Amino acid sequence: xxxxxxxxxxxxxxxxxxxxxxxxxxxxxxxxxxxxxxxxxxxxxxxxxxxxxxxxxxxxxxxxxxxxxxxxxxxxxxxxxxxxxxxxxxxxxxxxxxxxxxxxxxxxxxxxxxxxxxxxxxxxxxxxxxxxxxxxxxxxxxxxxxxxxxxxxxxxxxxxxxxxxxxxxxxxxxxxxxxxxxxxxxxxxxxxxxxxxxxxxxxxxxxxxxxxxxxxxxxxxxxxxxxxxxxxxxxxxxxxxxxxxxxxxxxxxxxxxxxxxxxxxxxxxxxxxxxxxxxxxxxxxxxxxxxxxxxxxxxxxxxxxxxxxxxxxxxxxxxxxxxxxxxxxxxxxxxxxxxxxx
Ligand code: UD1
Numbered sequence: 001x002x003x004x005x006x007x008x009x010x011x012x013x014x015x016x017x018x019x020x021x022x023x024x025x026x027x028x029x030x031x032x033x034x035x036x037x038x039x040x041x042x043x044x045x046x047x048x049x050x051x052x053x054x055x056x057x058x059x060x061x062x063x064x065x066x067x068x069x070x071x072x073x074x075x076x077x078x079x080x081x082x083x084x085x086x087x088x089x090x091x092x093x094x095x096x097x098x099x100x101x102x103x104x105x106x107x108x109x110x111x112x113x114x115x116x117x118x119x120x121x122x123x124x125x126x127x128x129x130x131x132x133x134x135x136x137x138x139x140x141x142x143x144x145x146x147x148x149x150x151x152x153x154x155x156x157x158x159x160x161x162x163x164x165x166x167x168x169x170x171x172x173x174x175x176x177x178x179x180x181x182x183x184x185x186x187x188x189x190x191x192x193x194x195x196x197x198x199x200x201x202x203x204x205x206x207x208x209x210x211x212x213x214x215x216x217x218x219x220x221x222x223x224x225x226x227x228x229x230x231x232x233x234x235x236x237x238x239x240x241x242x243x244x245x246x247x248x249x250x251x252x253x254x255x256x257x258x259x260x261x262x263x264x265x266x267x268x269x270x271x272x273x274x275x276x277x278x279x280x281x282x283x284x285x286x287x288x289x290x291x292x293x294x295x296x297x298x299x300x301x302x303x304x305x306x307x308x309x310x311x312x313x314x315x316x317x318x319x320x321x322x323x324x325x326x327x328x329x330x331x332x333x334x335x336x337x338x339x340x341x342x
Pocket of ligand 1: 016
C-alpha cells in the first residue's frame with residue numbers, strides 16, 4: 001500500500017509541483033485546498049503529467065469542524081505538507097487581520113487535528129522573509145530572525161514560533177520548516193506553473209506577462225541599491241528543485257533521521273542575481289526584448305538576499321539542479337502554453 005500524504009494548498013504553485021514529485025515517487029496524495037488563489041484545473045494538469053489524479057478535498061482550513069472531520073477521514077496519512085496560505089505582501093499590509101486569521105487559524109487547526117489523529121510528521125512552507133534585512137550574507141539558518149516588514153512575513157515567523165513551542169510539548173510532533181528564497185520556473189512539460197490572480201506582485205510572472213503582451217511595461221523598482229548594478233539581488237530557485245527538497249524533507253521525517261523535533265532549512269541556490277541580470281537573461285534565453293523602465297524603490301524591499309545552502313545539502317542530501325537560464329526558459333514555456341490554451 002502507498003503511504004498517504006496530505007498536501008494543503010496542493011493546487012497552488014509550489015504545492016502542485018510538490019504533488020507531482022510525490023506521485024512520481026509512489027506516494028498517495030490527498031490535496032486539501034479552498035481554491036481561494038488556485039484552480040481546480042490544476043488537478044487535470046497534475047494528472048496529465050503523472051497519469052494519476054490525486055484525491056481532492058475542497059475545504060477551508062479555518063473551519064474547525066470541517067478540518068477535524070477531514071483529518072479523521074484521512075487519519076491513515078503519514079505526514080502533512082502545509083502550503084495553504086495567503087502570500088501577497090502588499091495585500092497583507094492593507095488587510096493584516098485577514099492574513100493573520102487565514103494563515104494562523106488554518107495552521108492551528110491542522111496541527112491540532114493531525115496530532116489528535118496521530119499524524120506526527122509536518123512540513124511547513126516558510127520564507128526567507130523571516131530574516132528581514134540581513135546583516136550577514138550568505139544567509140545561514142543561524143542568521144538572526146527579524147520582525148518581517150509585512151504581516152504576511154510575520155505570519156511565517158509566528159508560525160515557526162508556534163511549531164517551536166508545540167514540539168516542546170508531548171505532542172510527538174516532528175516538524176521541518178523550509179525557508180524558501182525566490183521560487184520561479186515551471187514544470188519542464190509546460191503543463192504546470194505559476195498562475196497569479198490578477199496583476200502579479202512578483203518579478204518573474206510580471207516579466208513573462210509583459211513579454212506575452214498581457215502587461216504593457218515592467219517596472220524595475222529602484223536602481224540605487226548598493227549592488228553590482230544598483231538593482232536588488234535575490235536567490236532565485238527553480239520550483240521543481242524546491243519540490244524535490246520537500247520530498248527529501250519528507251523522507252527524512254519518515255526515516256526518522258531528524259536530529260531535533262523541529263528542523264529548519266534554507267532552500268535557495270546560493271547564487272544572487274540582480275533584477276537587471278534576470279531581465280538580460282530573459283531577453284537572451286527567449287530572444288525577445290522586454291519593455292521595462294526604472295521607477296522608484298518599492299517600500300519594504302530588501303537590498304540583497306541569498307542563501308547559504310550547506311545545511312540542506314548535508315542533511316537533506318539535496319542540491320539544486322537547475323540554473324537560471326533553465327528557470328527562465330521554463331517560466332516562458334509555461335506562459336506561452338497558457339496563451340495557446342485560451
Ligand atoms: C516577496 C516577499 C517574500 C515572498 C515572495 C513571494 C518580502 C521582503 N519578500 O519576495 O517573502 O515569499 O515575495 O510572494 O516580503 N521587482 C521589480 N518589478 C516587479 C516585481 C519585482 O523590480 O514588478 C523586483 C523587486 O524589487 C525585488 C525583485 O524584483 O527586488 C524580486 O521581487 P519579488 O519577486 O516580488 O520577490 P521578493 O520581494 O524578493
